[in-house]
Amino acid sequence: MKKRFLLLGLLSASFLFLHAQQNAMIRPGEIWKDIDGNPINAHGGGVLFHNNTYYWFGEIKKGKTWRVPGVTSWEDYRVDASGISCYSSKDLLHWKYEGIALSPDKKNSTSDIHYTKVIERPKVIYNDKTKKFVMWMHIDKDDYGYAHAGVAISDKPEGPYRYLGSEQPNGQMSRDMTLFKDDDGKAYHIYSSESNQTMHICLLSDDYLKPTATYKRILVNANREAPALFKYKGKYYLITSLCTGWDPNKALYAEADHPLGEWKQLDNPCVGPDADITYHAQSTYVLPVEGKNNSFIFMADRWNKTDLEDSRYIWLPLVFKDNKPVIEWKDQWTPAK
Numbered sequence: 261m262k263k264r265f266l267l268l269g270l271l272s273a274s275f276l277f278l279h280a281q282q283n284a285m286i287r288p289g290e291i292w293k294d295i296d297g298n299p300i301n302a303h304g305g306g307v308l309f310h311n312n313t314y315y316w317f318g319e320i321k322k323g324k325t326w327r328v329p330g331v332t333s334w335e336d337y338r339v340d341a342s343g344i345s346c347y348s349s350k351d352l353l354h355w356k357y358e359g360i361a362l363s364p365d366k367k368n369s370t371s372d373i374h375y376t377k378v379i380e381r382p383k384v385i386y387n388d389k390t391k392k393f394v395m396w397m398h399i400d401k402d403d404y405g406y407a408h409a410g411v412a413i414s415d416k417p418e419g420p421y422r423y424l425g426s427e428q429p430n431g432q433m434s435r436d437m438t439l440f441k442d443d444d445g446k447a448y449h450i451y452s453s454e455s456n457q458t459m460h461i462c463l464l465s466d467d468y469l470k471p472t473a474t475y476k477r478i479l480v481n482a483n484r485e486a487p488a489l490f491k492y493k494g495k496y497y498l499i500t501s502l503c504t505g506w507d508p509n510k511a512l513y514a515e516a517d518h519p520l521g522e523w524k525q526l527d528n529p530c531v532g533p534d535a536d537i538t539y540h541a542q543s544t545y546v547l548p549v550e551g552k553n554n555s556f557i558f559m560a561d562r563w564n565k566t567d568l569e570d571s572r573y574i575w576l577p578l579v580f581k582d583n584k585p586v587i588e589w590k591d592q593w594t595p596a597k
């Protein structure tokens with residue numbers, strides 16, 4: 261009897277060990293599971309680091325994908341908007357599902373966040389003065405003709421977030437977007453504007469809830485989207501993609517001395533096979549690994565346009581070599597500890 265218990269104990273211990281090992285690496289493009297064994301559903305996302313914990317926010321893409329009838333100029337594939345998810349992790353490898361951070365509206369079809377609308381590319385920053393967590397996101401109609409930026413707020417990182425509304429910052433269109441909080445506490449909203457032709461970067465109000473009148477047109481007429489802004493050694497870097505719907509294309513990075521300064525479009529940060537199509541993916545965020553100099557994670561989405569729920573995550577190390585950001589493909593890897 262004792263022997264049987266010992267054997268059972270050994271078996272379950274090795275199962276747990278193997279299970280933990282399976283998750284103990286980042287495997288770009290494979291199905292990633294949370295610690296409960298469910299596939300992680302957090303697309304077009306971003307990560308907030310707060311109180312020694314990483315919080316990953318992303319679009320919940322669930323259920324059937326269909327093509328919006330009537331939109332013929334591009335492949336407008338979509339799923340019902342299911343809101344924004346939140347996962348937490350201490351090591352960037354084991355992710356705990358924290359629930360739905362922002363729930364969609366199921367009843368009011370005029371609401372920005374009704375399930376028939378588009379809720380994309382959520383990013384969250386923490387405001388040290390108001391002690392609130394602030395989420396911005398791209399809000400649109402199913403034909404993407406609304407081009408608004410929405411804001412939500414919460415007392416806790418994981419939510420629930422309360423939706424406050426949306427607007428076109430300074431009367432300008434806003435689609436693919438990201439946020440960047442600088443070391444001086446100033447925060448910026450970066451978004452594809454002017455029918456995706458030109459990107460804008462706008463200083464947010466002190467509480468991060470509103471755009472200010474201070475904004476700059478950057479990458480003028482360059483037709484860029486999927487912005488991801490980060491800082492290294494006092495310089496600012498912005499990775500973007502071209503606008504080709506759900507299909508991948510070549511990423512480029514731009515560099516500036518200040519978020520509202522002159523942005524110089526430079527090169528493709530990706531190198532090696534499939535670098536010209538960003539390893540079949542599109543940028544969404546660049547995450548500095550906490551406490552590690554010159555160690556970033558390039559986060560991208562490998563969209564599956566006809567089955568959006570099955571879109572995959574491509575996370576790769578980004579390091580500076582000769583003062584240039586460089587991203588290389590890895591089948592599996594672990595972030596620096």
Ligand code: DGJ
Binds near residue numbers: 304337381485504542
């Ligand atoms: C590309 C954008 O980057 C995505 O977030 C999404 O809006 C698709 N276009 C829609 O085609």
